[in-house]
Amino acid sequence: MAADPANLAYVRTEEAPLLPPPANEAGVRGWLIKNLFSSPLNSLLTILVGAFLIWLIWDTVKWGLFDAVWTGENREACTGEGVGACWPLIWDKFPQWMYGFYPIDQRWRPNLVFLIGGAALIPMLIPSVGGKLWNAMFLLIFFPLITIILLSGGHVNFLAQTYAAVIALLLLAAVIVPIAAFGLEDGLQRNRPGIILAAAALLVWLGGFLVDTPSISIGFARVNALPFFSMLLAFLAGVVSLKVALADNSGAGRSALKGWALIAGGLLLAMLLLDIDFGLEPVETSQWGGLLVTLVVAVTGIVASLPIGILLALGRRSKMPVVRMFSIVFIEIWRGVPLITVLFMSSVMLPLFLPEGVNFDKLLRALVGVALFSSAYMAEVVRAGLQAIPRGQYEGAQALGLSYWQMMAKIILPQALKISIPNIVGNFISLFKDTTLVSIIGIFDLLGIVQAGLRDANWASAASAPTGYFTVALIFWVFCFGMSRYSMFIERRLATGHKR
Amino acid sequence: MKGKLLSCVFGFGLALTATGAMAGTLDDVKAKGFVQCGVSQGLPGFSNPDSQNNWTGMDVDFCRAVASAIFNDPSKVKFTPLSAKERFTALQSGEVDLLSRNTTWTMSRDTSLGLKFAGVMYYDGQGFMVKKGLGVNTALGLNGASVCTNTGTTTELNLADFFKANNMQYQVVAIENSDETLKAYDEGRCDVFTTDQSGLYAERLKVKNPDEHIILPEIISKEPLGPVVRQGDDAWFNVVKWTYYALLNAEELGVTQANVDEMKSSTNPEIKRLLGVPNEDGSGAGFGVGIGLDDAWAYQIIKNGGNYAEIFERNVGESTPLKIARGKNALWNKGGLQYAPPIR
Numbered sequence: 001m002a003a004d005p006a007n008l009a010y011v012r013t014e015e016a017p018l019l020p021p022p023a024n025e026a027g028v029r030g031w032l033i034k035n036l037f038s039s040p041l042n043s044l045l046t047i048l049v050g051a052f053l054i055w056l057i058w059d060t061v062k063w064g065l066f067d068a069v070w071t072g073e074n075r076e077a078c079t080g081e082g083v084g085a086c087w088p089l090i091w092d093k094f095p096q097w098m099y100g101f102y103p104i105d106q107r108w109r110p111n112l113v114f115l116i117g118g119a120a121l122i123p124m125l126i127p128s129v130g131g132k133l134w135n136a137m138f139l140l141i142f143f144p145l146i147t148i149i150l151l152s153g154g155h156v157n158f159l160a161q162t163y164a165a166v167i168a169l170l171l172l173a174a175v176i177v178p179i180a181a182f183g184l185e186d187g188l189q190r191n192r193p194g195i196i197l198a199a200a201a202l203l204v205w206l207g208g209f210l211v212d213t214p215s216i217s218i219g220f221a222r223v224n225a226l227p228f229f230s231m232l233l234a235f236l237a238g239v240v241s242l243k244v245a246l247a248d249n250s251g252a253g254r255s256a257l258k259g260w261a262l263i264a265g266g267l268l269l270a271m272l273l274l275d276i277d278f279g280l281e282p283v284e285t286s287q288w289g290g291l292l293v294t295l296v297v298a299v300t301g302i303v304a305s306l307p308i309g310i311l312l313a314l315g316r317r318s319k320m321p322v323v324r325m326f327s328i329v330f331i332e333i334w335r336g337v338p339l340i341t342v343l344f345m346s347s348v349m350l351p352l353f354l355p356e357g358v359n360f361d362k363l364l365r366a367l368v369g370v371a372l373f374s375s376a377y378m379a380e381v382v383r384a385g386l387q388a389i390p391r392g393q394y395e396g397a398q399a400l401g402l403s404y405w406q407m408m409a410k411i412i413l414p415q416a417l418k419i420s421i422p423n424i425v426g427n428f429i430s431l432f433k434d435t436t437l438v439s440i441i442g443i444f445d446l447l448g449i450v451q452a453g454l455r456d457a458n459w460a461s462a463a464s465a466p467t468g469y470f471t472v473a474l475i476f477w478v479f480c481f482g483m484s485r486y487s488m489f490i491e492r493r494l495a496t497g498h499k500r
Numbered sequence: 501m502k503g504k505l506l507s508c509v510f511g512f513g514l515a516l517t518a519t520g521a522m523a524g525t526l527d528d529v530k531a532k533g534f535v536q537c538g539v540s541q542g543l544p545g546f547s548n549p550d551s552q553n554n555w556t557g558m559d560v561d562f563c564r565a566v567a568s569a570i571f572n573d574p575s576k577v578k579f580t581p582l583s584a585k586e587r588f589t590a591l592q593s594g595e596v597d598l599l600s601r602n603t604t605w606t607m608s609r610d611t612s613l614g615l616k617f618a619g620v621m622y623y624d625g626q627g628f629m630v631k632k633g634l635g636v637n638t639a640l641g642l643n644g645a646s647v648c649t650n651t652g653t654t655t656e657l658n659l660a661d662f663f664k665a666n667n668m669q670y671q672v673v674a675i676e677n678s679d680e681t682l683k684a685y686d687e688g689r690c691d692v693f694t695t696d697q698s699g700l701y702a703e704r705l706k707v708k709n710p711d712e713h714i715i716l717p718e719i720i721s722k723e724p725l726g727p728v729v730r731q732g733d734d735a736w737f738n739v740v741k742w743t744y745y746a747l748l749n750a751e752e753l754g755v756t757q758a759n760v761d762e763m764k765s766s767t768n769p770e771i772k773r774l775l776g777v778p779n780e781d782g783s784g785a786g787f788g789v790g791i792g793l794d795d796a797w798a799y800q801i802i803k804n805g806g807n808y809a810e811i812f813e814r815n816v817g818e819s820t821p822l823k824i825a826r827g828k829n830a831l832w833n834k835g836g837l838q839y840a841p842p843i844r
Contacts, residue, residue, distance in 0.1 A: 080708070453551075
């Protein structure tokens, strides 16, 4: 029987054409149905939220653009019913909000600091740009020095005693060099004379507080006897300790000595740099203000809190009881008090404890307070990261014969810090916003100077406060959002094999 | 020497400012070349930075007057903005030489804090602001009104006392934050807004239509605001006190910034003594020397900053946005309370 194609069961000779997906699944309509109107409840929510958003956005735009006042000389322009944002206030006050009371003709100095900081920070933040080590060194060592000199004018005029005291302290610190090189027991054994001399120096120095001794002449100057002897002893202790470190032929002593020399030399060099007169007009920190102070406080807090926090976190997990107790006490004390209390303590209590006539710079006090406070929080964040690392990682590192610091630096911390990134950056962001608290101790940070500007009788009006607060919120948002996005970028970059 | 050792150790931090509060403040101030003056962080008309970083206001101008008396240069002042909480510590610890920061003179502050009030720069007190439409022009007409005030301040107590003493009914709307309190008043949640009168004038600027609100003339509490110095330093206290009196005496005698040079040749012996014009025999008037300053001290004050009336008008008077009337701050012979002992 010949096959009649017409009687055959239907067989496809060509592929069926691809049909477009159903209208409910594709295109704008599909997306809308899928995401916004998938059920009656969702549709209702969409409509409600949408209406709310439109109302909100419309009002904001109306306030900020249509009803806003754009030009004017003083409050007269912004007074009256139905006035939206008062932008001339911003035009008038904006420079002050950036620099505070920094002298107007010296504003190029903070500008230069911002510029140098930006130029150094941006390549640091882009992973593909090389020279990270030098970049980091510049940012962490030279940039702070440049900032201090440019902003304050340098030329600190250290007293000769200050130099002497710093050199004595550095030499006293040299006692640790043999311990660092040969370990605790061996180091103590070898450097017994150095330790005894150092202890004697400390005792004599403390004695200086208890008894008033006559001053003696040392050729060119008259000095008080006890502190002078204490310095001599410290000097001897340092020399003896360094000799002990040098006497050993292994490299350990020499490298520890190198480290000490680098730190001591760097410190003295920094002091000398701050002492030099660059011919810049001195600007007291009480004149700094606005975004400048906010950035100074926040950046100092951020930069100081991470290393101190890591050390504290390691200390809290240490097996050495003294180190562990110190870390716990430090962390719990600083975490146990509100930042406001710390700031008040620094500005109200501290001056009463200090001898009359001795007065720390107010901003410096706030900076130290903020840095220590945020370190305590950072320590707990890092500790959480450390605890998430499986024990096998520690044991594996130890099995390889790594020392404690090698294990931490090469195996544990890179992993712990990586998983802590969201929390670390969260801490940074909250610290950045907490800097506004310094305005309660009379430092004009960004928020403080905006509030002072709003109280200016020339600009006080019903429209001023919303405009000012809106602007300051926007500035804070830009910085915090930037930090947040960058942390997400770094997280994605470092997400090596933990994604499921 | 102990102090020196301490400071050389503490001096390790880069910013060490020695204020040396032990010697007489006047000598210290002369030695360092400027007056360190504690002011408010921002109070319109009293101390507030303008857009060009200049401090303006009555409290600020008083600091400048003290600097003029000592240095004949009103710019030799450094201002330390202080919050209400830290102001007394700053003065006690020697961080500032003079506190000129709308501080109310009360007995407890005068006697237990180791401080001395040098005078009353501004007689303040709790007042009322109402809408013009209410048709009230005395506080005694506020029967049955609802009053907006801040919670937990003495204003609430004063309010209760005042209405009770005058047998009037009222309803209080207490709100935590002062900005919100004003907003509630502006939106009509209450008829009356109450706080210190100087503050009322400043707050009036922030309502939607300032011209539709008036401040009632009555004051129902005493808030004398004045400059404060440390107790136990009488030489400095005298300088500050007599700077204030010189401002008042100059106004009373009609000596102004503009005419002070002509006034020097006045025949009025009171003016001559005020301005330190030498006696006919050529000897000095001696009043400035008596408080450790130049005999031209008061001349310098007036020449550089004007008398009390000029300071008042310039900062809070009718020509400024605040438009505060002299009221209780008029001179004693014009119905006010400002009175200075004579220079004699």
